[in-house]
Amino acid sequence: MAASRYGVKSxxxxxxxxxxxxxxxxxxxxPHIAGxxxxxxxxxxxxxxxxxxxxxEAGMACARVDLTWGPVEYHMQSLKxxxxxxxxxxxxxxxxxxxxxxxxxxxxxxxxxxxxxxxHEEPIPIKKGQILAVTTDVSATASSERLPITYPxxxxxxxxGDTLFIxxxxxxxADQSSLYLEIKEVKGEEVMCEAMNDAELDGLLxxxxxxxxxxxxxxxxxxxxxLAQHDVMALKQLSAAYELDFVALTYTCDGGxxxxxxxxxxxxxxxxxxxxxxxxxxxxLNNFSSIATMADxxxxxxxxxxxxxxxxxxxxVQKCAISRCNLLGKPVIITRVVDTMVxxxxxxxxxxxxxxxxxxxxxxxxxxGAETLRGKYPVATVKTVLSICRQAEEVFDHSYHFDFLMSExxxxxxxxxASQHSGSQTGGSPAGGNSPNxxxxxxxxxxxxxxxxxxxxxxxxxxxxNLSLPPLPRTxxxxxxxxxxxxxxxxxxxxxxxxTRVSSFGSIPRTASVQSVRAVNAMHVSPGGTPWLSKVESIxxxxxxAADKIKASLIIVxxxxxxxxxxVAKYRPNMPILALVIPTxxxxxxxxxxxxxxxxxxxxxxxxxxxxxxAPMPGDSDRLLSDAVASAAQRGLVQAHDHIVCVMSMKxxxxxxxxxxxxxxxxxxxxxxxxxxxxxxxxxxxxxxxxTA
Ligand SMILES: Nc1ncnc2c1ncn2[C@@H]1O[C@H](COP(=O)(O)OP(=O)(O)O)[C@@H](O)[C@H]1O
Ligand SMILES: C=C(OP(=O)(O)O)C(=O)O
Numbered sequence: 038m039a040a041s042r043y044g045v046k047s048x049x050x051x052x053x054x055x056x057x058x059x060x061x062x063x064x065x066x067x068p069h070i071a072g073x074x075x076x077x078x079x080x081x082x083x084x085x086x087x088x089x090x091x092x093x094e095a096g097m098a099c100a101r102v103d104l105t106w107g108p109v110e111y112h113m114q115s116l117k118x119x120x121x122x123x124x125x126x127x128x129x130x131x132x133x134x135x136x137x138x139x140x141x142x143x144x145x146x147x148x149x150x151x152x153x154x155x156x157h158e159e160p161i162p163i164k165k166g167q168i169l170a171v172t173t174d175v176s177a178t179a180s181s182e183r184l185p186i187t188y189p190x191x192x193x194x195x196x197x198g199d200t201l202f203i204x205x206x207x208x209x210x211a212d213q214s215s216l217y218l219e220i221k222e223v224k225g226e227e228v229m230c231e232a233m234n235d236a237e238l239d240g241l242l243x244x245x246x247x248x249x250x251x252x253x254x255x256x257x258x259x260x261x262x263x264l265a266q267h268d269v270m271a272l273k274q275l276s277a278a279y280e281l282d283f284v285a286l287t288y289t290c291d292g293g294x295x296x297x298x299x300x301x302x303x304x305x306x307x308x309x310x311x312x313x314x315x316x317x318x319x320x321x322l323n324n325f326s327s328i329a330t331m332a333d334x335x336x337x338x339x340x341x342x343x344x345x346x347x348x349x350x351x352x353x354v355q356k357c358a359i360s361r362c363n364l365l366g367k368p369v370i371i372t373r374v375v376d377t378m379v380x381x382x383x384x385x386x387x388x389x390x391x392x393x394x395x396x397x398x399x400x401x402x403x404x405x406g407a408e409t410l411r412g413k414y415p416v417a418t419v420k421t422v423l424s425i426c427r428q429a430e431e432v433f434d435h436s437y438h439f440d441f442l443m444s445e446x447x448x449x450x451x452x453x454x455a456s457q458h459s460g461s462q463t464g465g466s467p468a469g470g471n472s473p474n475x476x477x478x479x480x481x482x483x484x485x486x487x488x489x490x491x492x493x494x495x496x497x498x499x500x501x502x503n504l505s506l507p508p509l510p511r512t513x514x515x516x517x518x519x520x521x522x523x524x525x526x527x528x529x530x531x532x533x534x535x536x537t538r539v540s541s542f543g544s545i546p547r548t549a550s551v552q553s554v555r556a557v558n559a560m561h562v563s564p565g566g567t568p569w570l571s572k573v574e575s576i577x578x579x580x581x582x583a584a585d586k587i588k589a590s591l592i593i594v595x596x597x598x599x600x601x602x603x604x605v606a607k608y609r610p611n612m613p614i615l616a617l618v619i620p621t622x623x624x625x626x627x628x629x630x631x632x633x634x635x636x637x638x639x640x641x642x643x644x645x646x647x648x649x650x651x652a653p654m655p656g657d658s659d660r661l662l663s664d665a666v667a668s669a670a671q672r673g674l675v676q677a678h679d680h681i682v683c684v685m686s687m688k689x690x691x692x693x694x695x696x697x698x699x700x701x702x703x704x705x706x707x708x709x710x711x712x713x714x715x716x717x718x719x720x721x722x723x724x725x726x727x728x729t730a
Pocket of ligand 2: 208339
């Protein structure tokens with residue numbers, strides 16, 4: 038089980054319960070929301086206040102507005118409605134803004150309907166076998182013969198033999214509005230293509246280019262700007278009016294993109310917003326380790342990914358990517374779960390199995406797209422997905438997951454005590470990180486099309502997950518320059534800082550050095566060959582182990598950045614995690630602001646985490662905890678005599694504390710001295726402090 042510098046073990050599904058009759062019993066209706074979180078795309082089908090209230094009550098944790106489509110005024114109104122629904126339902130909901138970024142679309146005229154949502158006129162019919170041009174000629178009108186594309190550099194991206202997919206925004210790829218094309222010739226600004234199927238092109242048409250070649254991919258997508266001008270304007274406008282918790286980075290190419298995005302968000306004052314990197318093509322899979330390391334979370338855009346990756350590789354890519362995110366402790370979300378529910382009230386068996394398998398794989402959440410944007414059953418979709426998740430969580434083998442993480446012990450490199458181990462390690466494993474004999478498969482290899490050499494047996498090898506961190510400089514140079522252009526003149530922070538700025542969500546701080554980030558791959562084995570953990574992660578994992586051993590009903594984690602809470606969530610305890618967010622006072626120019634609400638909402642995307650915002654300036658420490666416990670009892674999270682494991686601090690030391698519920702189940706049992714019950718470590722009641730960080 039020891040970790041290897043050649044890669045880490047892949048995780049297989051282990052069911053805690055394989056008794057069929059008992060599996061058929063309904064999942065105990067949980068008083069809290071399922072551990073796995075649902076993000077909903079707001080659009081015409083669901084953005085009225087009443088539907089939003091129903092989706093919140095059904096368990097929606099996060100709402101996404103997507104700048105790819107719809108005017109910013111439309112999204113402003115959606116967020117206004119959401120605010121009202123949150124107030125009415127008294128439920129927390131995180132806000133995610135998704136960017137247009139490198140997305141390419143076909144230029145078509147449209148009108149705005151009375152709600153301000155764009156509607157196109159007649160669909161464009163295409164016949165299988167016909168030749169048509171995708172053109173960069175801006176004067177062209179969209180027709181069956183010529184389709185003008187938004188990206189001026191498009192023709193330079195294309196080579197005969199490449200394939201194109203043109204489909205309605207958020208389509209499933211199998212409906213009438215999905216067109217597959219093969220590029221035959223590139224003539225100046227006209228890319229001549231043959232249609233592979235009949236289609237009726239309707240709505241906003243997105244274009245996905247897939248290179249024919251697997252080796253030596255040109256990665257020309259990198260030349261597209263990382264953010265569109267529209268994104269920059271919209272992010273500024275939306276953030277002036279609403280608190281934005283997450284920004285989704287479309288078509289992330291590598292970790293460098295995430296760094297640039299962080300710089301940009303900080304520059305426009307969105308310092309609290311977390312970055313969720315969207316992994317949508319093979320290039321992103323090639324650079325997956327750097328993306329997952331730098332970002333606060335990852336969305337596996339399975340629709341787009343599925344167009345660039347051979348079908349037989351998709352499941353393997355998904356499992357591999359989820360496993361890596363789990364090892365890094367980064368929230369990971371998948372898309373395209375129940376496409377069928379766009380038009381019918383019940384998902385297919387394959388979709389239901391897919392959702393459950395993703396939960397067993399270790400996913401944190403699912404993102405609903407067309408299902409809620411334009412689907413007929415948005416509320417039923419949220420309910421269906423969450424009940425599948427809840428049922429799968431019942432059989433998720435938490436101990437196996439815990440042991441898997443422990444055996445690999447991949448930790449947050451470059452943070453606190455990590456650096457002391459790095460010296461003797463960084464030279465040991467090359468940045469490419471594959472085994473010397475080349476036996477390790479990495480994500481890039483898994484994603485290669487079927488004609489590339491690939492041994493199907495190798496995926497079952499325990500040494501298949503190579504967590505190598507690819508070099509930071511990327512293959513293209515376009516986006517960095519363009520982002521500089523988008524910023525105010527004279528801003529050269531990126532070049533001058535000399536530091537790699539990365540995510541701090543439960544893992545690596547923004548100011549970690551390039552070396553420490555690169556050392557991620559090398560540092561999960563100590564010089565002596567024994568896996569090791571940072572102190573915080575050691576406490577977080579110990580809390581999960583302790584909670585398991587004493588059969589606690591709840592883990593309470595005090596939170597100010599969310600790092601400790603996310604490390605506890607990483608170990609996927611068998612019980613909910615209450616993240617008790619302690620608000621902090623921060624000065625901004627002349628005024629003081631209370632911070633904490635955004636973190637509470639951001640905790641909503643972590644599997645198993647239920648955020649609770651503590652009162653500002655809470656009184657004494659014991660009171661704070663007993664109030665939190667009483668509140669957890671009111672929410673049905675704990676009952677009489679239950680145990681609760683708490684991760685908190687005392688002076689500057691991080692400690693574990695185990696408290697018990699009173700016999701009425703209303704609050705915490707207190708000791709004779711009136712303070713909370715004994716501290717305990719791994720079932721050793723009465724022992725004080727356990728570890729410090
Ligand atoms: N026993 C306690 N009483 C009061 N406040 C506490 C106690 N333990 C922790 N806190 C507060 O909770 C917050 C948790 O911070 P920290 O442990 O750094 O979490 P994170 O990993 O989220 O940054 C801090 O503001 C800390 O002061
Ligand atoms: C790109 C997305 O996902 P998919 O690739 O699954 O359509 C999305 O939902 O924004």
